[in-house]
Amino acid sequence: xxxxxxxxxxxxxxxxxxxxxxxxxxxxxxxxxxxxxxxxxxxxxxxxxxxxxxxxxxxxxxxxxxxxxxxxxxxxxxxxxxxxxxxxxxxxxxxxxxxxxxxxxxxxxxxxxxxxxxxxxxxxxxxxxxxxxxxxxxxxxxxxxxxxxxxxxxxxxxxxxxxxxxxxxxxxxxxxxxxxxxxxxxxxx
Numbered sequence: 001x002x003x004x005x006x007x008x009x010x011x012x013x014x015x016x017x018x019x020x021x022x023x024x025x026x027x028x029x030x031x032x033x034x035x036x037x038x039x040x041x042x043x044x045x046x047x048x049x050x051x052x053x054x055x056x057x058x059x060x061x062x063x064x065x066x067x068x069x070x071x072x073x074x075x076x077x078x079x080x081x082x083x084x085x086x087x088x089x090x091x092x093x094x095x096x097x098x099x100x101x102x103x104x105x106x107x108x109x110x111x112x113x114x115x116x117x118x119x120x121x122x123x124x125x126x127x128x129x130x131x132x133x134x135x136x137x138x139x140x141x142x143x144x145x146x147x148x149x150x151x152x153x154x155x156x157x158x159x160x161x162x163x164x165x166x167x168x169x170x171x172x173x174x175x176x177x178x179x180x181x182x183x184x185x186x187x188x189x
Contacts, residue, residue, distance in 0.1 A: 001025065003182055005175060007168035009033060010142070010150070012131050014110075014157070014166035015041045017093030021107070022168070024182040028111050029155070031166065034096040035108035038160055044088040049134050051081040085135060110158035115185050118163070119154045122180055126152035126167035148173040151180050 003024045009016035009031070020033030036044070055077035062070030100107050124143040132139065152167035170176040 003178075005170070005179060007151075007170050007175075007179070010126055010152075010167035010169060011089050011093070012126065012152070012167045013129060013164040014155075015164075016108075016166065017089065018097060020168070022179070024114075024179070028113055029117065029183055030109055030111040031168075032109045033107040034093040034100065035110070036092055036096060040092065044084070044092060045131065045134060048081055048084050048088075049130070051077055051084060052134060055081055082137075085138075110156075112156045112158065114183055117153050117155045117183050117185065120180060120184060121152050122176060123147045123150060126150050126165075128152070128154075128165050131165075145169070149176050151176050151183075153183065 005022040005024070006019055007022060009018065009020045011017045014031075015036045015038065016031060016033050017036070018034050020031050023030040023032070055074055058070050058074035058077055061067065062074055097107070123146050126146055127135065127139050127142070146167075146169060149172070150167055150169040152165060154163045154165055156162075157164040168179070170179060
């Protein structure tokens, strides 16, 4: 039996963003929606990382030298970090969605077998790997929203070799719980 759902995809390594359609049957899970190319996603992510490292350096320098100028530089870099993240999150996926709409496409799709899904988590734990430290200032706030509402997991990327993280925020605790049950194969924690 095919179950169809919708969720909001966090902009994690799975590269989906905004509202996605989900289809789950007895053997497969499909996610359909705006998904950035690996190259564009990495440029967005690593530009944030470079600015964040520069912010930390400027902040440490301002403390070590008691310099107001370095403190202002640090604050400016932190604002740039937020701007890159916010503009990217707000524009890149929406532009992708607009392009797909104009071409009559429903979105990018990735499908994988349910037994390939691993490391299922509900609530916090969605920020894994490099994304967790790049967006560290925002993780605690998102964790509060994610409690009982977001389901994250590791599964095949579909484009790149290897596994990636997907994080989906549902409208209700019941929807999140239902999705967790649908994708569970009995061996996931």
